[in-house]
Amino acid sequence: MGKHSIDLDVCPCCGYRTGDPTCPVCRWTDDGRADADPEVARGGPNGRLSLADARLNYQIFGTSRPGWRGEGRPPGREDLP
Ligand SMILES: [Zn+2]
Helix, strand or coil, X not given: CCCCCXXXXXXXXXXXXXXXXXXXXXXXXXXXXXXXXXXXXXXXXXXXXCHHHHHHHHHHHCCCCHHHCCXXXXXXXXXCC
């Protein structure tokens, strides 16, 4: 831990380096499969939400799900990749 690992630290949804499995910015939970088949919802922590949809939601609502609007936090300078 503490080692820089770009693949694991950068949220695949919002792109910020939050270093948390459940992103505090967009609330997406990184299931470790990142960008493989972003259109496919795979269950697990993100349920029926696909990464492609989560990214779209983030652009619109600021969180990976519309229902989580307001539960994320604005990204800070320390979150920049
Ligand atoms: Zn995120």
